[in-house]
Structures are given as structure tokens and as C-alpha cells.
Amino acid sequence: MFEFRLQAQCPVTGARAGEFVTPHGVIKTPVFMPVGTQATVKAMAPFELEEIGAQIILSNTYHLYLRPGADIVEEAGGLHSFMDWHHPILTDSGGFQVFSLATLNRVTDEGVECQSHIDGSRHMMDPEWSMEVQQKLGSDIAMCFDQCLHYPTTKEEAETALARTTRWARRSKDAHTREDQALFGIIQGSVYEDLRRRSAEDITSIGFPGYGIGGLSVGEPHHIMYEMLDVLQHVMPFDKPRYLMGVGHPSNLVEGVARGVDMFDCVLPTRNGRTGTVFVSTGRINIKNQVYARDFTPLDPSCDCYVCRHFTKAYIRHLYKAGEILAARLCSWHNLHFLIKLMEGVRESILNGTFPAFRKNFIEVFHGEGD
Ligand SMILES: CNc1nc2c(CCNCC3CCCC3)c3nc(N)[nH]c(=O)c3cc2[nH]1
Numbered sequence: 001m002f003e004f005r006l007q008a009q010c011p012v013t014g015a016r017a018g019e020f021v022t023p024h025g026v027i028k029t030p031v032f033m034p035v036g037t038q039a040t041v042k043a044m045a046p047f048e049l050e051e052i053g054a055q056i057i058l059s060n061t062y063h064l065y066l067r068p069g070a071d072i073v074e075e076a077g078g079l080h081s082f083m084d085w086h087h088p089i090l091t092d093s094g095g096f097q098v099f100s101l102a103t104l105n106r107v108t109d110e111g112v113e114c115q116s117h118i119d120g121s122r123h124m125m126d127p128e129w130s131m132e133v134q135q136k137l138g139s140d141i142a143m144c145f146d147q148c149l150h151y152p153t154t155k156e157e158a159e160t161a162l163a164r165t166t167r168w169a170r171r172s173k174d175a176h177t178r179e180d181q182a183l184f185g186i187i188q189g190s191v192y193e194d195l196r197r198r199s200a201e202d203i204t205s206i207g208f209p210g211y212g213i214g215g216l217s218v219g220e221p222h223h224i225m226y227e228m229l230d231v232l233q234h235v236m237p238f239d240k241p242r243y244l245m246g247v248g249h250p251s252n253l254v255e256g257v258a259r260g261v262d263m264f265d266c267v268l269p270t271r272n273g274r275t276g277t278v279f280v281s282t283g284r285i286n287i288k289n290q291v292y293a294r295d296f297t298p299l300d301p302s303c304d305c306y307v308c309r310h311f312t313k314a315y316i317r318h319l320y321k322a323g324e325i326l327a328a329r330l331c332s333w334h335n336l337h338f339l340i341k342l343m344e345g346v347r348e349s350i351l352n353g354t355f356p357a358f359r360k361n362f363i364e365v366f367h368g369e370g371d
């Protein structure tokens, strides 16, 4: 269980194709993981996610602890039963969310004293708390409780947070007892190459079945994110999965794969879906634009998803203008399909040795906007 089988490596770039074995199924990598913060990928039912080809979805410790509460999910038999998703689930540790959502009262080496963004109730969140909650949720992959800093940050702040994250990773591992759940470490170090190396050495020396690359996609320019990945790909164990947290745009996924990343998550496909921004094979469009009022072609003529086979831009634009719920559902559906199919195409190109050409063609078409 939790072994990572490497199936192919690109001889020109750092790209690799593999399989990660979990109790709820084998994850074929590279993989895009839809985000389901509150035990639902917004506006999508599990059977629709299966139809789209989603292999694994994410949920969140911070949110589910606050509402409905970890005990209710545990009494339901865990997240898989509660939300009727019987494939792999990854839960984030709450480290990122507590710093970005809660009212922070005190942050010490012990943990984070905070107030809920929902009802202002006071809580102490720390590695032991995060492990207790994730073990109750019963995800297949849990994440260490870490401290993710915003961007920009001083090197001193980054160094302090890195050392704290290492201590918290040790405490997370000591408090993690569930055998049928993998615990991934998380590497920090902000945008400083030497700190990135140090964090990678610290976290990999503690030893985990997989590793998150944290502290990125927090506002830094993409070339800096890529520089950090260039450093990390040479200091992370090749036989363990690498999960770039919170990424990302189509071009960021392809460029991340080229630098040895195996797993990605991002709220964009569903968040953009709710605002009408749609990924298409030539870039992005916003379906609410007047230009689509009489456009009776699919969102993306080269897409074979349910939405593109049944509806036109004019119809979906009408749904948005009329405030219809179906608008968000259809665009989320197409966006998720787009990213999942993109990763399937990337994986196929690595397996058949054509990834460099795939990458070149994709970046030309998507002109690497990745913003
Ligand atoms: C968007 N950019 C970004 N996201 C980051 C995230 C969150 C990834 N997405 C998790 C899902 C969202 C809701 C359910 C789980 C990060 N998480 C952690 N623990 N540490 C990071 O450094 C960390 C860094 C991140 N950067």
C-alpha cells in the first residue's frame, strides 16, 4: 500500500508517469485533483465527477472540523461514505487555511490560536489536532500541519517558518497512527533556493510516502515558482510522489510536470466555472461576453465533454445572464474535464516519449499565460 510505481521518465525533461496505490484505488500520475473543500466539488455530483474521469478529490480539515464537525463525518463512516465518493481522497491539513481564513489570535511553536471565520469560536490548531481530525475524516492521503507564508516574505521569516514546519512535521508523524492513510510531508522555504534545499532535506529525512511542495502559488511570479521546482526536482526522492499544492493554470500544470511534479490541485476550474471563465483549446474565454449571444457553437469545438456535445455558447451565456444554477454547473463540468483530459494527454505523451513536443505545442497555443 502507498507504493509509487514509476512507469516512464522523459529523457529530456523531469516529467514522469507513475501509479500511486491507495486503499481506494490506484492514482495514475500526473494527475489533476478537483477541490472539494466542504466535502463536495462545488455543483458537481460524484457520478458526474466519475464521468469526467476524476481519480481523486480533495477536502479540507479546517472547514470540515468547523462544519459539520469531524465527529459527524466519523459517525457517518468517514468522508467516503459521507459524500459517497469511493475513490481516493486527499485532505489538506488546515495549515494553509487557518492562516488564510481564520482570525489569528496567537501563532507560536505550540500551534495556532484562532477564531473561526464562520462563528468566531476560538480554537487551538496544531499538528496533533490536524492528525486527529484527518484520521477521523478517513482520507487516503493526509498532509502534515505546516506554516505556509504569504509572498513576499523576508528570508528571516521564511527561515523561522521553515524550522517550525519541520518541527510540526515531526509532531504530525508522531501523532499519526492510522495505517490505511498515507501522511505526506510538506516542503516550505518560500522563494529562497538554499531554504528550499534545507526544507527538502529536513522533511525527506523524517521520511514520508509522498511530499507536498508548499509555499508556492501564493502570488510569486511564475518564473520564481519554476526556479524553486528546478531546485527541488534534484533533491527530492525520485520514487515518491510530488504534489505541487494549489496549482494551477493549464500552462502551470504542463510546466510543473516538466519539472518532476506528479500531483496538482486548484480551485480554478470550479471557481472560474462559477464566474463564466472557461478553458478552451486556444486559451480562455468568458462566456458572459456579448460576442457569444448568437454563437451556436460549443464552448470548445475540440472538446468531447457532455457540455460541449449538448449545449452552445449562446445557451450557456443565456443561463448566466438569467442567473440560472445550471450555468455554473456546465462551465465547472467543462473546466474540470479540460484539466483532467489535459493531464491524461500529458501522461500519454510521457508514456509514448512525445512529452517535449506536447509541451512545446501546448505552450505555443496557450502562450504560457499561466497568470
Ligand atoms: C492556491 N495556492 C496555494 N494553495 C496552497 C495550499 C492549499 C492547497 N489546496 C488545498 C485544497 C483547497 C481546499 C481543499 C483542499 C497549501 N496547503 C498547505 N497545507 N501548505 C501550503 O504551503 C499550501 C500552499 C498553497 N498555495
Ligand SMILES: [Zn+2]
Residues within 6 Å of the ligand: 299, 300, 303, 304, 305, 306, 307, 308, 309, 334, 337
Ligand atoms: Zn467541453
